[in-house]
Amino acid sequence: MTELTNLTVAEIRDGHRAGDFSAVEVAEAFNANVAGAKALNAFIVETPEHALAAAKQADADRAAGTLKPLSGVPIGMKDLFATNGVQTTAASHMLEGFVPRYESTVSQKLWDAGCGMLGKLNLDQFAMGSSNETSYFGNVISPWKRNDGGNAALAPGGSSGGSSSAIAARLCPAATGTDTGGSIRQPAAFTGISGIKPTYGRCSRWGIVAFASSLDQAGPMARDVRDCAIMLENMAGFDPKDATSLDMAVPNWEAALSSDLKGKTVGIPKEYRLDGIDPDIDAMWDAGIAMLKDAGAEVVEISLPHTKYALPAYYIIAPAEASSNLARYDGVRYGLRDLPQGAGLQDMYAATRAEGFGPEVKRRIMIGTYVLSAGFYDAYYTQAQKVRTLIARDFEQAFASCDVILAPTAPSAAFGLGEKMADPLAMYLNDVFAVPASLAGLPAMSVPAALNREGLPLGLQIIGKAFDEQGVLNAGLAIEERAGFTARAEKWW
Amino acid sequence: MAIDQATVRKIASLARIAISDAEAAAMEGELNGILGWVEQLGEVDVTGVEPMTAVIPNTLRLRDDVVDADPLTGGNRRDDVLANAPAPQHGFFGVPKVIE
Numbered sequence: 001m002t003e004l005t006n007l008t009v010a011e012i013r014d015g016h017r018a019g020d021f022s023a024v025e026v027a028e029a030f031n032a033n034v035a036g037a038k039a040l041n042a043f044i045v046e047t048p049e050h051a052l053a054a055a056k057q058a059d060a061d062r063a064a065g066t067l068k069p070l071s072g073v074p075i076g077m078k079d080l081f082a083t084n085g086v087q088t089t090a091a092s093h094m095l096e097g098f099v100p101r102y103e104s105t106v107s108q109k110l111w112d113a114g115c116g117m118l119g120k121l122n123l124d125q126f127a128m129g130s131s132n133e134t135s136y137f138g139n140v141i142s143p144w145k146r147n148d149g150g151n152a153a154l155a156p157g158g159s160s161g162g163s164s165s166a167i168a169a170r171l172c173p174a175a176t177g178t179d180t181g182g183s184i185r186q187p188a189a190f191t192g193i194s195g196i197k198p199t200y201g202r203c204s205r206w207g208i209v210a211f212a213s214s215l216d217q218a219g220p221m222a223r224d225v226r227d228c229a230i231m232l233e234n235m236a237g238f239d240p241k242d243a244t245s246l247d248m249a250v251p252n253w254e255a256a257l258s259s260d261l262k263g264k265t266v267g268i269p270k271e272y273r274l275d276g277i278d279p280d281i282d283a284m285w286d287a288g289i290a291m292l293k294d295a296g297a298e299v300v301e302i303s304l305p306h307t308k309y310a311l312p313a314y315y316i317i318a319p320a321e322a323s324s325n326l327a328r329y330d331g332v333r334y335g336l337r338d339l340p341q342g343a344g345l346q347d348m349y350a351a352t353r354a355e356g357f358g359p360e361v362k363r364r365i366m367i368g369t370y371v372l373s374a375g376f377y378d379a380y381y382t383q384a385q386k387v388r389t390l391i392a393r394d395f396e397q398a399f400a401s402c403d404v405i406l407a408p409t410a411p412s413a414a415f416g417l418g419e420k421m422a423d424p425l426a427m428y429l430n431d432v433f434a435v436p437a438s439l440a441g442l443p444a445m446s447v448p449a450a451l452n453r454e455g456l457p458l459g460l461q462i463i464g465k466a467f468d469e470q471g472v473l474n475a476g477l478a479i480e481e482r483a484g485f486t487a488r489a490e491k492w493w
Numbered sequence: 494m495a496i497d498q499a500t501v502r503k504i505a506s507l508a509r510i511a512i513s514d515a516e517a518a519a520m521e522g523e524l525n526g527i528l529g530w531v532e533q534l535g536e537v538d539v540t541g542v543e544p545m546t547a548v549i550p551n552t553l554r555l556r557d558d559v560v561d562a563d564p565l566t567g568g569n570r571r572d573d574v575l576a577n578a579p580a581p582q583h584g585f586f587g588v589p590k591v592i593e
Contacts, residue, residue, distance in 0.1 A: 101573035102565055200549050214548055241566060244551060312531040323508060330509075332586050337579035345591050350511035362510055366520065367527055369508040370496070383534050385544030390537065392545065425526055441548035466549055 004029040005170045009073050009227040010254075012173060016058065016072035023058035023072035027051040027116055030074050033171045034118050039493040040141050042156075042166040044079050045087050046119040054116025061114070068114030070234055076166050076175035079120035080127055081107045081218075082207040086117075090209040091125045091135035094335045094356030104207025105239045106176060106218050113234040118172050121162030125358045126326065127183055127211045130430045131420065132161025134360040139417055142191055143169040143489035147455030154414040154456070157187025163221045164191040168489055174222035174231050178208060180215045181314050182410075182434025185446035188221055189409035189459025192448040192487060194476065195221035196228045199466050200441030201246035203232075204239030212321035213244075215314075215438050225447060225477045229253040232469065248467070256470055259478040262296035266475065267402030271307035272433060274411060280452040281408050288406055288449055288460045288479055295478035302398040302405065306390045310436040313391065315428060316371050316384035317439070322361075323368025329356060363424060392440040399465050404475045407433050409446040409459035437463045447476045448485040457487065495525050 004026050007015065016023050031048040051074040058071035082088045082100040089095040103111070111117075125134040132140040132155060142156040142165055156165035160177035164187035167175055177184035179197035188195035196219050203218035210216065220231030233253055239245045268289060273282070289299055331337035331352030338351040357365065371380035398405065411432055420427045437444040443466070446459040460479055464472035496504075498517045501524065505512045512520070561567030571584060580587035 098577050101570075101576050201551065240554070240556060241563065243553060244547075244549075246549065246551070247554075306537065309534055309537055312534050315527065316531055316534070327509075331579060332588055333574075334577035335579070339589060343589060345589055346509070347511075348589055349509040350506075353509055354511035357510065362512075363520070363523060363527075365508050365510065366501075366504050366524060370500075370504050370524070370528070373504070373507065379535075380531070382544050383537075383539065384531075385546075386539040386542045387534055387537050388545040388548075389542050390539070392548070424523060425530055439548070 005033050007173065008223055009070070009174045009230050012073050013070060013230070016062065017067060023055035024052065026072055027055035027074050030118055030172060037169055037171050037493050040143060040165050040169055041138050042122055042140050042162040042169070042171060043119040044089060044091065044122050044137050047086060047117050050086070051116035051118045054111070054114065058114055068112070070110070070230070071114035073114065073174070074116040074118050074172060075110065076119060076121045076163055076172040077107055077117050078123055078160055078163050078176045078178060080123060080178050080209045081176060082209070083107055083117070083120065086120060088120065088209070089137070090127065091123045091137055092356065092358070092361070093136045094329050096136065096336065098335055102207065105204035105241065106208070106235045109237065110234055121166055121175055123162055124159035126209065126322070126361050127159040127178055127180055128322070128360050128364055129158040130182070130186060130427050131155035131415070131417065132158040133417060133421055134358055136358060140165045141417070142414055143493065144191060144414060144456055145489070145492065152416045155190065155417050157190035157414065159183040160187045160221060164188055164193060167191070167193045167221055167223060169493065174220055174227050176218060176235070177221045178216060178218050179438065180211050181318060181438045182431040184219050184221060185409050185434050185444060185459070185461055186431060188446040189448070189457065190414040192457030192485065193221060193223050194225055194228050194445065194447045195219060196232060196445035196469065196472065197438070197443065198232060198236060198469050199246065199443045201244050202236040202469070204237070204242040204245050206239055206241040210325040212318040213325060214321060215318060225473055225480050226254060226257060228445065229257060229473050251470060253470055253473055257477055258474050259295055259481050261292060261475065261478055264297045264404070264471070265402040266292045266297045266299045267302035267398055267405045268299060269302050269304045269307065269398070269405060269407055271304050272407045277411055278452070281411060281458065284450040284458045284460065285406070285408050291479050291482040292406060292475060294482060300402055302402055304394040304398055304436065306387065306394050307436055309387050310391050310439055311428060311432055313384040313387040314435045314439060315367070316380050317388060319364040319368035320372050320381050321368070323365045323372065326361070326365055329353060360424070388439050391436055395440045395442060403465070404471050405463040406475070407461050407463065409433060409461040413452045413454065413456035413458055433461060442466055443469045443472045445472050445476050447479050449479060449483045450485070451487055496528065497521065
């Protein structure tokens, strides 16, 4: 059955439709891979019965001639999406044992499209992290190893590290991710897969555990660009239950895929050329520029002058929103309660939150509380929101002279687990290329482009204009066709 | 501007997170590192720049003024709402006594 788990979403969909195999065979093959990959710790909860039930339905629908867009395709669900009757934790102790009585809009759309769920994927706690080392349920391990003969365990990226690890290891053909400041793109780059964060508002946030509401956006992760287009079509769409949901029709992104970039202009932001960056990153970027020229695009240098201020602005805005959003975990309505002997309500709140949140979550709540507190609000938060306006304006001006922007996804390949945990700032800097597009709400994707000298995948990032996911996907496809990235992690788990 | 341990304890109290003296000491260094780094935003000339309020221009919608228009977010779901409560009592959320 190993062949079935090598198929893409499109191949599973089309092969099932054509009668080449049954959906049950596909689900069983992926369930077996999931069950055999405990060493990766990619899943918090496995749901083989959910995948099988959807597969049986898909086979029945095929017999009845009532196939749905994704009938027969099993996927992984990041454990940030509320799933009715299935534990939803955001990888936190706070929500351990929380079993929603409702379904998130995005996951419901995928089930309605015929998908089955293989399980709930591990992540950084409350999606706060860039290496999947802040999960209460343990680190996710990347399937990739360096080619130096060593055996160092590598980070799958974060926060969607369970999603990236599981897809790279063929535990699922696609998965959901969420991206607040790079949490889809950076893990995709670290594991040699693709992932797209659509325009802010394309996918409903309803039922997604909130981190920073003005930045949080769901998107798909998969092995190629076509699969990302297919998944996104089935995740996006207007939802009256999300006040910031875009009331726009969902384009048929898959049908309009085209890697012919004639007449398109690609911008290369000069501020993303960092001093002292790994030469493999710059070499990959230059190769990417050549690929897009080969696809017919014109390439121009652009300037995004406020780039260096994006990360510090993000690390004010995101913690500020998080401190507000996470105020809901009070030990009263759901989740953990720690009630010390004789404690009153205030002590119960403080004890519950001390017990239920991990160190990185506490750190961000504390930063957020401080920058929003009386006397500091204007100096930190208002200033950051003004800088955010300038960052968005940078993009607006750049897009006057180009259609998409090409840049590296991350400043390095995957690092070893533990290598950056001692210094929160060093970890934050890993998102330097990902955060600006998040602050501006723009669609952005990562596609695998090369291996570095250690044999590890590197990703190229394409940033597009608001609502132009098509332009992003098309440029991604042009790179995918030319990079010919077929490397995969050798199985050790 | 550097913050001291008393400020760390004050922030923790505002955030309703209990911290030990050892944690406060560790956080003092971490928070100062992060806050010192974000202070570079002060260099940016923001004269005449409005703070961002909506990343993608959008208008706030009003839903129809109908009771329980959406069954998922409407009323009459007490059991669902209480299903994950740590200490539900008599159809309510239970909390420690707050009035003497």
